[in-house]
Each structure stands twice: as C-alpha cells, then as structure tokens.
Amino acid sequence: MRFEAPTSLNAAIELLENEAGVVRILAGGTDVLVQLRSGQVEPDLIVDIKRIEAMQTITEEDGGFRIGAAVCGAELGGHAGVCKLWPGVVEAVELIGSTQVQGRATMVGNLCNASPAADSVPAMVAAGATARVTGPEGSRDIPVEKIATGPGQTSLGRAELVESVYLPARGVHSSDAYLRFIPRTEMDIAVVGAGISIEMDGNGICTHARVALGAVGPRVMLVEDAATALIGTSIDEAALEALAQAASSAATPIDDKRGTVDFRIKVAGVLARRAAIIAVQRSRVD
Amino acid sequence: MTQTHVSTTINGDKVEYLCETDETLLDVLRDTLSLTGSKEGCGSGDCGACSVMLDGRLVCACLVLGVEAQDRKIETIEGMASGDELHPLQQKFLEHAALQCGICTPGFLVAAKALLDENPDPTETEVRYWLAGNLCRCTGYDKIIRAVMDAATEMRGQA
Numbered sequence: 376m377r378f379e380a381p382t383s384l385n386a387a388i389e390l391l392e393n394e395a396g397v398v399r400i401l402a403g404g405t406d407v408l409v410q411l412r413s414g415q416v417e418p419d420l421i422v423d424i425k426r427i428e429a430m431q432t433i434t435e436e437d438g439g440f441r442i443g444a445a446v447c448g449a450e451l452g453g454h455a456g457v458c459k460l461w462p463g464v465v466e467a468v469e470l471i472g473s474t475q476v477q478g479r480a481t482m483v484g485n486l487c488n489a490s491p492a493a494d495s496v497p498a499m500v501a502a503g504a505t506a507r508v509t510g511p512e513g514s515r516d517i518p519v520e521k522i523a524t525g526p527g528q529t530s531l532g533r534a535e536l537v538e539s540v541y542l543p544a545r546g547v548h549s550s551d552a553y554l555r556f557i558p559r560t561e562m563d564i565a566v567v568g569a570g571i572s573i574e575m576d577g578n579g580i581c582t583h584a585r586v587a588l589g590a591v592g593p594r595v596m597l598v599e600d601a602a603t604a605l606i607g608t609s610i611d612e613a614a615l616e617a618l619a620q621a622a623s624s625a626a627t628p629i630d631d632k633r634g635t636v637d638f639r640i641k642v643a644g645v646l647a648r649r650a651a652i653i654a655v656q657r658s659r660v661d
Numbered sequence: 662m663t664q665t666h667v668s669t670t671i672n673g674d675k676v677e678y679l680c681e682t683d684e685t686l687l688d689v690l691r692d693t694l695s696l697t698g699s700k701e702g703c704g705s706g707d708c709g710a711c712s713v714m715l716d717g718r719l720v721c722a723c724l725v726l727g728v729e730a731q732d733r734k735i736e737t738i739e740g741m742a743s744g745d746e747l748h749p750l751q752q753k754f755l756e757h758a759a760l761q762c763g764i765c766t767p768g769f770l771v772a773a774k775a776l777l778d779e780n781p782d783p784t785e786t787e788v789r790y791w792l793a794g795n796l797c798r799c800t801g802y803d804k805i806i807r808a809v810m811d812a813a814t815e816m817r818g819q820a
Binding site: 380 | 705709718723772790
C-alpha cells in the first residue's frame with residue numbers, strides 16, 4: 376500500500392489516473408481508517424488530499440460559500456459566515472461523531488462515503504448544494520444528491536474526486552434545519568434524518584422549499600411532494616400536516632436493529648414537521 | 662512493504678521515525694516511540710482513549726495514519742505535566758478519584774485540556790457533550806465531570 380500526499384489538485388488527479396489498483400482518498404480518515412482496520416478495503420494507494428491548500432479552505436463565492444473537501448467539521452462549525460447562512464447544514468455536520476471525530480471528519484467525506492444515514496447529506500441536499508467533481512477531463516458541478524447511487528456507491532468516475540461543495544446564496548427570510556432521530560442523546564447513527572430549507576416572502580408566504588430525508592431508503596432522497604406541501608402557504612398547521620404525510624409517503628425504509636419500517640415511516644413525517652418549524656423560526660430571526 | 666520516513670514534532674520535540682502506510686499514529690506513538698500514555702481502546706474512533714492534539718485539534722490517534730504526521734505538531738498526555746508538577750486537571754482527577762482502572766484517563770485529560778484551552782468557563786452540559794467521545798466503564802462519569810469543573814475553576818483563579 377502506497378501513500379501519497381500531493382500538494383496540487385492536478386497531481387492528485389494524476390495519481391488517481393495512473394493507479395490501476397484500488398485507491399482510497401484520505402481526507403479526515405474517520406471512515407477510511409475504520410474500513411482499513413476492519414479489512415473491508417485493501418487499497419493499493421492512499422491519496423491524502425489535506426496538503427492541497429484549496430481543499431483546506433472555505434471561500435465566499437457569489438454570496439454563498441465553497442467548502443473544500445478537506446475542511447473538517449470543527450472548522451466548518453467555527454466559521455461564522457457559514458453558520459449564519461446555512462445553520463441547518465452546520466448543525467447536521469456537527470452531529471457527526473464526537474469532538475475528536477469533528478477534528479478530522481469532513482462534509483465531503485460524509486457525502487462520498489455514501490451512507491444512506493449520513494447526517495450532513497440531507498441538509499446539503501435540502502440546501503441545494505452542488506459538488507464540484509474533478510477528474511482528468513476537467514471539472515463539473517452536480518447536485519449533491521447525484522453523488523451517492525446506493526449504500527457505499529457513488530457516481531464518481533475512477534479518477535474523479537469531489538474537490539468542494541458549494542452552498543449557494545439565499546434570500547433574506549430564509550433558513551434551514553436538520554433533525555435526526557437516535558435512541559440516545561449523542562454518538563449514534565441516524566435512524567431517520569430530515570433536512571429542510573425554506574424561503575419566505577415579505578408577507579410570510581413560503582416561496583421556495585426543499586426537503587430531504589436520510590436513512591429511509593438506499594440513499595438520501597429529495598422529496599419534492601413534501602416541498603410542494605409548503606410552497607405557497609404560510610407553513611401553517613395544514614401545510615405542516617401535508618408535509619408530514621408527504622415525507623412519510625416518500626419513505627421506503629428497511630427493518631434493521633436500529634428501527635422498524637413502520638417506525639421510520641412515522642418518524643420521517645414527525646421530523647420533517649419539526650425541522651420545518653425550526654427553519655421557519657430561524658427565517659424570522661434573520 | 663516499504664517504510665516511509667516521517668519528521669514531526671511531538672510535545673515540542675523534533676522526532677523522526679519510519680513507519681508503514683497502514684500503521685496508525687497510535688501504533689507509532691506506542692510501539693515505535695514508546696509513548697504508551699495514549700491507550701488503544703476500540704481502534705475505531707469510538708472510545709477516545711487515544712485522544713491527542715494534532716495541529717491544535719483534538720483527534721483520535723487511531724484514526725490518523727503515522728505517515729500523515731509529516732511536519733505536523735502532535736501533543737500527547739506525556740507532555741501535559743511540567744516536569745514533576747501535574748497539570749491542574751491531572752491533580753483534580755486524583756483529588757476527585759475520577760479514575761479507577763485508568764485506561765480512559767489519558768484520553769479524558771487530553772480532551773478536557775482541549776476544552777478548557779478553548780473555553781475556560783464551560784457549563785456542566787458543555788463538558789458532558791465535549792467529552793461524549795470519551796468512554797469510561799468504571800466511574801459513571803460523574804467524578805470526571807466534577808474534576809473537570811473543579812480544575813476549570815482553579816485554572817480561572819490562576820489566570
């Protein structure tokens with residue numbers, strides 16, 4: 376197993392392109408090292424992207440923020456601008472693991488690990504975030520929901536990586552929230568996760584909404600019917616009820632040790648409703 | 662397997678070592694450098710017994726590769742006391758009997774120091790959440806929390 380720590384993106388892509396065997400990209404390593412140790416993966420090459428400066432930075436761009444692939448949770452949580460613009464995304468990232476894990480784990484790593492229960496992904500999907508995918512042919516920006524194709528599987532090509540995620544600008548009366556259900560207070564994997572982003576007009580009517588659910592299907596899903604339930608309403612009780620029903624209807628979970636199908640379907644609706652209420656409150660504070 | 666030569670700084674000292682790609686920083690600290698204060702509990706980032714500081718951030722040494730440490734700054738439990746003088750957290754852990762078997766203790770101390778360096782006056786809730794990634798099967802946590810709160814009070818008095 377070789378280890379390389381390139382200092383430029385081009386060098387990283389070249390390494391990926393020239394390696395015929397199994398490659399793992401190392402950012403925070405909180406998934407990769409566990410997989411190495413358990414023997415789940417035996418890479419021929421590990422490419423550490425933390426020495427690439429652009430990947431270590433959060434940059435303001437067109438009123439939004441570009442988050443480098445190697446930015447850890449603790450750094451994102453300490454960035455006042457991102458916390459103000461996308462509090463739901465930050466709270467979702469901060470739910471990943473312990474203080475120690477936050478010192479290493481990255482949002483892009485969470486995305487590319489492609490767990491259906493990844494906490495930051497429903498929040499990013501709700502935010503309308505885009506991933507910048509770079510490979511030998513150049514770069515393309517794609518919606519984050521197009522990265523995972525199934526548990527542990529991504530749409531990335533063999534020599535491609537996600538270089539950054541872009542969280543867009545948003546209107547004045549807008550906000551977002553993420554909630555997950557776990558049977559304890561901390562340090563657990565989502566049984567259900569719900570991310571919601573909303574924008575209201577000056578009269579308190581919802582003009583834009585995105586709703587995403589985690590851990591209730593093989594990958595994080597964008598639920599358009601749930602967003603439709605909110606748009607054009609003041610997000611009153613009737614809209615919240617319609618939202619909850621749409622979220623529950625969209626859920627296609629499995630039974631496992633962490634939750635049953637029936638429980639997850641119900642909780643998907645409950646969390647969507649509660650997250651919407653939080654997002655509305657936050658949009659007013661702004 | 663070819664070994665990689667790594668130069669890094671541990672507790673303020675320049676250190677060089679050879680390691681294989683699949684060795685973790687925890688393996689290197691314990692087996693190569695004989696810094697056995699950091700413990701291996703789970704080896705998967707769940708228990709916090711191997712907590713160290715890496716470039717000023719609290720991390721699990723079991724989730725860092727040894728080869729990643731090139732040109733970084735690492736602080737371990739071995740650097741916490743000043744000579745024979747214990748750090749206030751170490752002293753308070755003794756006074757409050759905040760340990761029994763002691764395997765989790767170095768991790769708790771490193772993690773608690775990271776908290777107090779950043780937030781000298783945490784609430785009990787903040788301490789509990791910050792230390793949620795450090796597991797202890799002996800104490801029931803209460804004595805640990807009291808020791809950290811007491812150390813924080815004392816350290817604020819000294820400042």
